[in-house]
Amino acid sequence: MLCTLMLSAPHPFSLILFGASGHLASIKLYPALYILALKKRLPENFAIVGYSRSDFDDTSFRKLVTDSVKEHMEAVNDKILEEFVSHFFYQQGTYDDLAAFQAMEKRIKELEKKWKDPVRLAYYSVPPGVYSSISEHLCESGIHSDALPVRTIVEKPVGGDLKSFESIKKKLLDSIGEENIYLLDHYLGKEAVRNVYYLRHANPILERLFKNTLISHVEITAAESSGLEGRAGYFDHTGTFRDMFQSHLLMIASLLTMRLIETDESFVHARADALKQFFLPPSSDLSDVALQAQYARGQVNGETVEGYLDEDDVSSDSRTNTYAALKLRSRTSRWDGVGFYLRSGKRMKLKETRISVAFQEPRKIGEGTTPNRLDVILQGEAGMRFHLQTKLGGEEPKFRPLLLSDPLVCFGDCLPEHGTLLLEAIHGKKQWFLTFEEVQLAWRLMDPIQTYFDQKSTPLPEYKAGSMGPDEADAWIGRDGISWFA
């Protein structure tokens, strides 16, 4: 069953936020929760308990939350914000401090005392290295129990490769249990990304056009114009390839190619089946399959622009990739032979996440004919553009481009992606969370390339900030007789 999106939190809930002092909590989670409060989607009784090693108490933690919301929201209703932060509490401790977990358990129990059927959740907004310790201590302290299981939200990427994923998975399953784990890829909370699947349901003509007899290739680009913006702690050991491909870009490709389900079929199984069909086309030279680059220190439009190695907290010999490109194929009969070209980079000319479905060359009946193309822009100036051609006036058949274009503005019940996913977790709805099977399939696919990237001898071409990536990436796709769409 597909879930509806007009959700409000049904029960009182307590949410423990591990890593409450962190970047993700400040820029995404506190603002998203505030919007839920603003839109009256939270129940009367709820508690958010921040947990981290940093030195806060309830008062200073509430100030941190207040400041984060004010910094990341354009307009704030002070009265609602004040009431909202009164639901926040803080527990200081290391992630292996049983006494601190026990103190938190007492506090949560006290808060929940008068609530009817409370739901408990935990959000792991911390590096994966501390997941297992947190999970064990949630059990040992009695916060997580059979009687009151903790719905545990784990941020992507789960692990840094297949091996570390398997180890994290085992520890999470041993302590928390699969049914209570919500693997979060925030792209799956975006309306525009969900629409990639629904578009085909709602537009049978698209579903008929999406097949290998008509399509030449598919490009999926996730271009960021910004640099690290203070995220070096997370990014410098992750890199663009791990950050973007293993989850976000593969999920977009899966939503585009998955079968449309009937009401009694499992959406999540169909999505995993689509992912299972992707493979790396054979190549005699791995550098043909994968590219990586650091963006260059250089000049854009006459202004001095910092390069990756100039970013705060990045070591001067870092080899972390900030750009990567990859080609995939699908084994499904519908997509057999169609190349999927995925790329992502930082400090690029555009800020845009886009799927471009390129149709085959038309028959040459006159001057100016170019292949049709459908662009679905998921981030940036979100919208859809259908590239057609129309005849110019005159006796000879000459053509000019005709662009059908419409913005993909979210109409209706629009929430920030973390807000949507948090509400769904509070409801126990898992359709838009990843499964362990999907994460495992993704790591299996990406691992050989990640291993190649991690070798010191792998080339790391540079590209200029404000460009669309390294020249090598253009030459690479050019060998297949195509080029990136601008």
Ligand SMILES: NC(=O)c1ccc[n+]([C@@H]2O[C@H](COP(=O)([O-])OP(=O)(O)OC[C@H]3O[C@@H](n4cnc5c(N)ncnc54)[C@H](OP(=O)(O)O)[C@@H]3O)[C@@H](O)[C@H]2O)c1
């Ligand atoms: N930031 C993003 O945009 C983003 C995007 C995708 C996924 N993620 C994932 O989301 C999670 C949180 O990201 P984040 O950017 O908020 O990370 P972060 O700021 O580096 O870390 C969050 C908090 O975890 C604690 N922490 C950091 N390093 C630690 C360590 N080695 N051992 C124990 N605790 C440590 C710190 O709190 P205390 O020192 O106070 O304990 C820190 O405030 C990570 O799993 C990351 O992979 C983040």
